[in-house]
Amino acid sequence: MQDQDxxxxxxxxxxxxxxxxxxxxxxxxxxxxxxxxxxAGDHLVFLTGSKKGQTIRSDDLPAGGPQMQAYPADPNGTVxxxxxxxLVIVAHIGDDGVSDETRAHMADGVVAYSGICxxxxxxxxxxxxxxxxxxxxxxxxxYDPRNGAEVLAGPAPRHxxxxxxxxxxxxxxxxxxxxxxxxxxxx
Amino acid sequence: MKKYLVGASMxxxxxxxxxxxxxxxxxxxxxxxxxxxxxxxxxxxxxQGWSYSSLDQINTTNVKNLVPVWAVSTxxxxxxxxxxxxNNGMMFVSTPYSQVMALDATNGNFLWRYKRKLPExxxxxxNTSRGVALYGNKVFLPALDAVLVALDAKTGKVAWEAKVExxxxxxxxxxxxxxxxxxxxxxxxxxxxxxxxxxxxFDAETGKSAWKTYTIPAPGEPGSDTWQKPDTWKTGGAxxxxxxxxxxxxxxxxxxxxxxxxxxxxxxxxxNLYTSSTVALDGDTGKIVGxxxxxxxxxxxxxxxxAPMVVDFQNGGGLKKGLLTPQxxxxxxxxxxxxxGNISYLKSEPYVPQNVFKGIDSETGRPEVDPAHKPGTGxxxxxxxxxxxxxxxxxEAYNPKTNTVYIPSNENHCNNLEGKVExxxxxxxxxxxxxxxxxxxxDTKAGFYGELQAYDVNTGQRSWVxxxxxxxxxxxxxxxxxxxxxxxxxxxRQFRAYDAKTGDELWHFKTNSGVIAPPSTYEVNGVQYIAVxxxxxxxxxxxxxxxxxxxxxxxxxxxGGVIWVFAVSK
Numbered sequence: 001m002q003d004q005d006x007x008x009x010x011x012x013x014x015x016x017x018x019x020x021x022x023x024x025x026x027x028x029x030x031x032x033x034x035x036x037x038x039x040a041g042d043h044l045v046f047l048t049g050s051k052k053g054q055t056i057r058s059d060d061l062p063a064g065g066p067q068m069q070a071y072p073a074d075p076n077g078t079v080x081x082x083x084x085x086x087l088v089i090v091a092h093i094g095d096d097g098v099s100d101e102t103r104a105h106m107a108d109g110v111v112a113y114s115g116i117c118x119x120x121x122x123x124x125x126x127x128x129x130x131x132x133x134x135x136x137x138x139x140x141x142x143y144d145p146r147n148g149a150e151v152l153a154g155p156a157p158r159h160x161x162x163x164x165x166x167x168x169x170x171x172x173x174x175x176x177x178x179x180x181x182x183x184x185x186x187x
Numbered sequence: 188m189k190k191y192l193v194g195a196s197m198x199x200x201x202x203x204x205x206x207x208x209x210x211x212x213x214x215x216x217x218x219x220x221x222x223x224x225x226x227x228x229x230x231x232x233x234x235q236g237w238s239y240s241s242l243d244q245i246n247t248t249n250v251k252n253l254v255p256v257w258a259v260s261t262x263x264x265x266x267x268x269x270x271x272x273x274n275n276g277m278m279f280v281s282t283p284y285s286q287v288m289a290l291d292a293t294n295g296n297f298l299w300r301y302k303r304k305l306p307e308x309x310x311x312x313x314n315t316s317r318g319v320a321l322y323g324n325k326v327f328l329p330a331l332d333a334v335l336v337a338l339d340a341k342t343g344k345v346a347w348e349a350k351v352e353x354x355x356x357x358x359x360x361x362x363x364x365x366x367x368x369x370x371x372x373x374x375x376x377x378x379x380x381x382x383x384x385x386x387x388x389f390d391a392e393t394g395k396s397a398w399k400t401y402t403i404p405a406p407g408e409p410g411s412d413t414w415q416k417p418d419t420w421k422t423g424g425a426x427x428x429x430x431x432x433x434x435x436x437x438x439x440x441x442x443x444x445x446x447x448x449x450x451x452x453x454x455x456x457x458x459n460l461y462t463s464s465t466v467a468l469d470g471d472t473g474k475i476v477g478x479x480x481x482x483x484x485x486x487x488x489x490x491x492x493x494a495p496m497v498v499d500f501q502n503g504g505g506l507k508k509g510l511l512t513p514q515x516x517x518x519x520x521x522x523x524x525x526x527x528g529n530i531s532y533l534k535s536e537p538y539v540p541q542n543v544f545k546g547i548d549s550e551t552g553r554p555e556v557d558p559a560h561k562p563g564t565g566x567x568x569x570x571x572x573x574x575x576x577x578x579x580x581x582x583e584a585y586n587p588k589t590n591t592v593y594i595p596s597n598e599n600h601c602n603n604l605e606g607k608v609e610x611x612x613x614x615x616x617x618x619x620x621x622x623x624x625x626x627x628x629x630d631t632k633a634g635f636y637g638e639l640q641a642y643d644v645n646t647g648q649r650s651w652v653x654x655x656x657x658x659x660x661x662x663x664x665x666x667x668x669x670x671x672x673x674x675x676x677x678x679x680r681q682f683r684a685y686d687a688k689t690g691d692e693l694w695h696f697k698t699n700s701g702v703i704a705p706p707s708t709y710e711v712n713g714v715q716y717i718a719v720x721x722x723x724x725x726x727x728x729x730x731x732x733x734x735x736x737x738x739x740x741x742x743x744x745x746x747g748g749v750i751w752v753f754a755v756s757k
Contacts, residue, residue, distance in 0.1 A: 048612060069612070084308030084309075084310070085308045116310075120311070122310045122312070123612075125616065126616070126621040127621070129623070135621065138310065138311075138312050140622045140729060140732070155728065155729075
C-alpha cells in the first residue's frame with residue numbers, strides 16, 4: 001500500500017489498529033469538510049505570511065523556494081484545517097531537474113506535497129538553502145522537492161505524499177487527492 | 188517460592204512468582220519521604236534527586252558476575268528515557284508514545300499494558316517518556332498529548348484523565364510526575380513552540396486541579412518587569428519539562444525551567460524571569476517562594492530544566508543545607524536552601540569549557556556574558572558548548588558514601604546560530620532558527636566528546652573522569668552503596684559499571700540499542716537487581732547523524748526498546 005492514500009484505506013477499515021496506527025488513521029468524521037482530505041477541485045490557502053488565508057496563485061510563491069505552508073479549501077471556501085494531516089507544503093521550483101513523476105504532478109513549476117513528515121508526523125516547514133530541499137522541523141529529515149520528495153537525509157523512512165496540481169490561469173487547483181501515504185509509518 | 192537456575196550462562200538465584208501478590212502495597216507520603224532500599228518508587232530514587240541506592244549486594248567485588256536474568260521488548264522505537272519503577276516486586280516502565288508496561292520484577296512476566304491512543308495528527312518533538320509516578324494504588328502517566336492519565340496499579344485500567352493543556356498549541360508532556368502530599372505535579376514541554384511554562388498539581392484521587400503556577404509572570408506579578416516588550420511573556424517559554432525535586436522537611440519543591448522562546452533574547456528584551464531558572468514552590472500552594480536564574484535573557488537554548496539535587500555539603504566551615512546542580516550552561520552550581528524557600532548563590536565552577544561567561548558575580552551568581560558569543564536576530568555568534576550544553580537532561584547522581592556527584596557530560600562541541608523573526612504558528616517550531624542552520628561543529632582534534640566526571644561535592648575537585656573518544660554521552664547515572672556507578676549513554680550500545688571511587692570500569696554489557704534511560708535498582712526476596720531500558724532515539728540519534736557527517740560516525744545506532752534486568756550469578 002505504499003502508493004495509496006492511507007486515509008482512504010482507513011475509512012474502509014483496512015488499518016489494523018496499533019497504537020501508532022491511531023496517530024494517522026482518520027475517524028469516520030471524514031465527511032466533515034474541514035477535516036476531509038484534499039480533493040480534486042480544491043484550491044490552496046496560505047497558512048502564514050502577508051497573504052495568510054488567501055488563495056494561492058503560482059506567482060505568489062518565491063521562485064526557487066522555500067516552500068510555503070498551506071491548507072486545502074473547498075470550492076465553497078471551507079478551509080480543510082480540521083486535521084493537521086491536511087497540512088500541505090507548496091513550492092515554486094521551476095522545471096529544471098524535475099523527475100518525470102514529479103513533473104506529472106506539478107503546474108506552473110509548482111509542486112505540492114503533504115506537509116507531514118513520514119518519520120514522526122511533524123510539519124515539514126523548514127528549507128535547506130544548501131540543498132534546495134524541504135526539511136522536517138523536528139528531526140531534520142531532508143526531502144527532495146524535484147524528485148517526489150524522496151528522502152535525501154535523516155531518519156524519515158519514506159517520501160512525502162504528493163498532491164497533484166493543475167493551474168487555471170495561475171490559480172493553483174488540486175487535481176487529485178494525495179498520492180502516497182500521509183504521515184508517519186505504522187509499525 | 189522456589190529457587191531455580193536460569194540457563195547455564197545465566198545462572199542466577201531467583202525467586203519466582205508473584206512477589207507483588209494480590210496485595211499491592213499502596214504508596215504513601217511516608218514511603219515517598221523515606222523510600223525502602225528494596226524499592227525504586229520514583230525516577231531518581233528519592234525526593235532529593237540523588238539517583239542513589241543504599242543496596243550493596245551488588246558491589247565492586249562481584250559486579251563482574253552481573254548477568255541478564257530477563258529482558259522484554261517494548262515493541263516501540265524512539266528514545267527510551269524512563270527508569271523502571273519498582274514497588275514490592277511489581278515493575279512499571281513507561282515507553283515512547285505514552286505506553287506503560289507492568290511486569291513481575293523478578294521474572295519479567297507480563298501483568299498489563301496501557302497504550303494511549305494519541306490524537307489524529309498529533310506530533311511531538313520528543314516522543315518519549317521519562318517515567319511514571321506512584322501514589323496510593325495508582326500509576327500516573329503524563330501522556331504526550333498533555334493529558335495526565337491515572338491508571339489502576341493492579342490492572343492498568345484508566346482511573347481518571349485530566350487535560351493539562353492543548354497539544355495543538357505546542358504543549359506536550361514527557362517528564363515523570365512528582366508526588367507531593369497527595370498531589371500529582373506535572374510540567375510541560377514545548378519551549379521550541381512558544382508555550383508559557385507552568386507546574387500544575389492534581390489531586391491524586393480525583394484528578395481535580397489543585398493549583399497551577401506559571402513560570403512566566405503575567406503583567407503586574409513579581410518579575411513581570413523582566414519582560415520589557417509587551418506580550419512576549421505570553422509565548423516566552425520557560426517550559427517545565429523535567430521532574431522537580433523536593434525538600435520534605437522544608438516543604439519546598441524545586442523545579443527547573445527551560446529556554447526562552449523564541450531562542451534569541453533580543454526578541455524578548457529583559458532578564459525574562461523565570462526562564463533558565465530553578466523556581467522554589469511552596470509544597471502546599473505551589474506559590475513561587477524563591478528562584479535562581481542561571482543566565483539572563485536566554486539565547487543559547489541552554490535550558491535549566493533539571494531540578495537541583497537537595498544535598499548538604501561543607502561550606503564556610505560547616506555543613507550547609509544546599510542544592511547542587513550541573514547545568515546545561517556548563518557550570519556546576521552550589522546553591523543554598525534558605526529560610527522560606529529562598530535560594531542563595533554560593534559558588535560555581537565550569538565542568539566543561541564554556542566561552543560565553545566572562546565571569547560570574549561572586550555574590551549574586553549572575554554571569555557577565557561576552558556579547559561576541561551571544562547570538563541574536565541577524566547576528567551570528569558561535570558558542571561552546573553548543574545548544575545541547577555541557578549536559579542535557581540525563582541525570583547526574585550523588586553518592587553520600589563517597590560525597591561525590593557523577594556527571595554525564597559532553598564537550599568539544601559548539602553551535603553558531605543567527606536568529607530570524609518568524610511568524611508563530613501554534614504547535615509548530617518557533618525558535619527563530621531552522622534546523623539546517625544550526626551550524627553544529629566539533630573540535631576533531633580534542634580526542635573525545637562524551638565523558639563521565641566525578642566531583643567531590645565538598646571540595647569541588649574532580650576525582651576522576653572517563654572519556655569517550657567516539658561517542659557523546661547521553662546516559663543518566665545510578666550510584667549505589669556498593670561503590671558502583673552504572674550508566675550507558677554511548678553509541679556503542681554498552682551499559683557499564685564503574686568503581687565509584689576510582690572510575691575504573693568493572694563490567695560492561697552490550698545491549699540491543701543505546702542506553703539513554705536512567706538505570707534503577709531494587710531487591711526482591713533477597714536478590715538485588717539492576718534494571719535499565721535500552722532504546723536509542725530522539726536527540727542522541729539526531730546528534731549522531733550530525734556526527735556522521737562531521738566525523739564519520741555510524742549514523743545507524745539500532746532503535747527499538749528492550750528492558751534489561753541484571754543480577755549477580757552465583
